[in-house]
């Protein structure tokens with residue numbers, strides 16, 4: 001079953017958006033045309049969009065992109081327009097917005113893996129954004145939430161209650177889902193495990209939280225940045241190792257010579273993947289979470305992997321099922337098990353997005369959040 005509509009996108013409204021044209025020029029804040037939702041689609045007034053590493057990878061040209069484009073995908077807001085056929089949401093519903101667009105009827109969706117959906121959507125054929133002259137602007141990552149509003153597929157929103165603020169809820173849609181999901185869904189870490197997390201950024205810190213909640217015996221965070229290591233310890237790491245220290249010796253000491261049952265690579269650095277193999281115990285599992293630049297290659301020793309019974313798993317968006325996982329994450333937040341508020345470093349207005357991206361690029365921030373209403377910028 002496909003979801004391609006031939007209906008022309010006729011009605012639209014103008015919204016302010018941060019438009020990207022090349023890695024060499026700053027984002028420009030422009031009035032762009034946003035199409036109203038068609039069949040099976042939803043319009044959301046964006047309240048908050050966090051800056052994720054993937055946004056930076058596109059903005060800085062590490063990953064290829066169509067141009068012009070609007071990025072931003074870790075978002076939350078309020079439903080303000082409903083396309084025909086959407087009957088299970090109402091205008092005014094508070095929602096988390098994700099990049100996981102799923103048809104519900106392809107093989108992967110039927111198997112409970114919407115992140116692998118192979119469905120085709122009208123939004124893929126004909127994006128909702130046009131510039132002032134009518135030329136198409138790419139809907140980056142299928143969301144384009146560095147903007148006051150988005151038009152997305154129904155499957156990309158999950159309703160949340162008033163128990164969680166929307167700037168905090170935005171984090172659930174990518175960094176937290178990807179990190180906690182890598183532990184719970186992809187690797188299914190068993191209680192008592194020895195876990196190493198390479199990279200303590202926006203996703204790695206949530207791997208740390210996930211491993212702690214899964215009952216890991218040791219959670220070792222490895223990162224070059226002392227501030228991130230301090231955050232990892234706060235979020236439940238049992239040890240923090242700065243790159244430059246002998247990571248192998250540190251992990252050997254913490255695991256009493258056993259080495260790691262699970263190594264999560266939550267950084268884009270290729271060298272971390274090779275380090276990850278060296279840290280693995282027999283029967284250990286290497287989980288690839290971070291995404292290196294396009295075209296990167298890594299070498300591995302197949303004899304060791306096979307003879308030691310090791311596994312290598314890719315974790316796309318934490319193998320997340322948003323409709324199931326986001327409410328579960330909200331519940332963990334309410335119970336005080338999942339820390340979210342402390343993950344936000346700064347709040348910025350849309351006009352200040354250049355500054356917010358710069359701070360994220362320098363590693364100054366755990367997460368910076370763009371607040372679409374300037375009155376909400378603290």
Ligand SMILES: [Zn+2]
Pocket residue numbers: 052053054055073074174175
């Ligand atoms: Zn992301």
Ligand SMILES: [Zn+2]
Pocket residue numbers: 102103104105106107108109110114116117118119
């Ligand atoms: Zn599907």
